[in-house]
Amino acid sequence: MTLIDLANPTRFLSLATRLLPWLAAATAILLAIGLYQAAMAPDDYQQGATVKIMFIHVPNAWLSMFVWGVMSVAALGTLVWRHPLADVAAKAAAPIGASFTFLALVTGSLWGRPMWGTYWEWDARLTSVLILFLMYLGLIAIWRAVEDQSRAARAAAVLTLVGAINLPIIKFSVDWWNTLHQPASVFRTGGSTLDRAFLIPLLVMGVAFMFLFVTLHLAAMRNEILRRRVRSLQMMQVAQTGGRMA
Amino acid sequence: MALGTSLGTSLGPYASFIATSYMLVAAVVLMLIAWIAMDYRRQKRQLHELESGGAVRRSGRSAMDLK
Numbered sequence A: 001m002t003l004i005d006l007a008n009p010t011r012f013l014s015l016a017t018r019l020l021p022w023l024a025a026a027t028a029i030l031l032a033i034g035l036y037q038a039a040m041a042p043d044d045y046q047q048g049a050t051v052k053i054m055f056i057h058v059p060n061a062w063l064s065m066f067v068w069g070v071m072s073v074a075a076l077g078t079l080v081w082r083h084p085l086a087d088v089a090a091k092a093a094a095p096i097g098a099s100f101t102f103l104a105l106v107t108g109s110l111w112g113r114p115m116w117g118t119y120w121e122w123d124a125r126l127t128s129v130l131i132l133f134l135m136y137l138g139l140i141a142i143w144r145a146v147e148d149q150s151r152a153a154r155a156a157a158v159l160t161l162v163g164a165i166n167l168p169i170i171k172f173s174v175d176w177w178n179t180l181h182q183p184a185s186v187f188r189t190g191g192s193t194l195d196r197a198f199l200i201p202l203l204v205m206g207v208a209f210m211f212l213f214v215t216l217h218l219a220a221m222r223n224e225i226l227r228r229r230v231r232s233l234q235m236m237q238v239a240q241t242g243g244r245m246a
Numbered sequence B: 001m002a003l004g005t006s007l008g009t010s011l012g013p014y015a016s017f018i019a020t021s022y023m024l025v026a027a028v029v030l031m032l033i034a035w036i037a038m039d040y041r042r043q044k045r046q047l048h049e050l051e052s053g054g055a056v057r058r059s060g061r062s063a064m065d066l067k
Helices: A009-040 A049-081 A086-116 A124-145 A149-163 A166-176 A196-245 B002-006 B012-052
Strands: none
Touching: A009 A049, A009 A196, A049 A086, A049 A124, A049 A149, A049 A166, A049 A196, A049 B012, A086 A124, A086 A149, A086 A196, A086 B012, A124 A149, A124 A166, A196 B012
16 A cells, blocks of 8 residues: 555545554554553652653653644645645644643643742743744644634645744754743753763653544544545435425 | 642642643543444434335435445
């Protein structure tokens, strides 16, 4: 099966249905390993046991940006290539991305209260992530509010691409501005500054959350394709009923 | 404290912040899974009802055909 074959929703449904049980099992195993390692990780010399919040906060923060990146590629697919699954992929990803962003914000606040002495600070990193969350909600609202599916797809694709400007702002906000949020410590030139005792559980949790996203996204895309089939069958039924009455 | 002891480590004075974070993530992830699973059932049921009522896709194939 080539990539072109996946442009066919039926072929995509078939592949997704076959892959989902394996992806769900891999996600569960990776999450179990990651959570065990997180539980067994030593306390940080400054943060104490509060460092354990990082093992869930950081993967959620990574995915909040990654999902918008996936949606941006899908937006190009909608606007440039008119790929039949592009809008399906973007629409299915939005609530999942919004959930990861919400969790990144809240777990960050729960870490910030004991470490910084405050739940919230209007610094560049926190504010730009809050804007990302609001943009996710805006996109979801567009898909719900605009009746015409193709118009909603185009409007959402444009907003997604405009919103992608926020991704480098989030990433480099800690370098460009003087923020309370600490600078990058995992993906940085010169290598990670984290000790292996923290880095390994964090990376395992990162991979586990990536698998979680792929699993949920495939399942949500399958739902969206079925929802569009329901809609088209309902419209055909209405058209047939109208034709008979005329 | 009980959670920390059972994990073989003490969660310290901020145990409630740590436990709340993990429980919140678990709750939101479980809600996402439940929402997606319920949505799948709803779409399948609606397709089944439509096809039982005589609605047919232009291709003539069943909307539930995943082969």
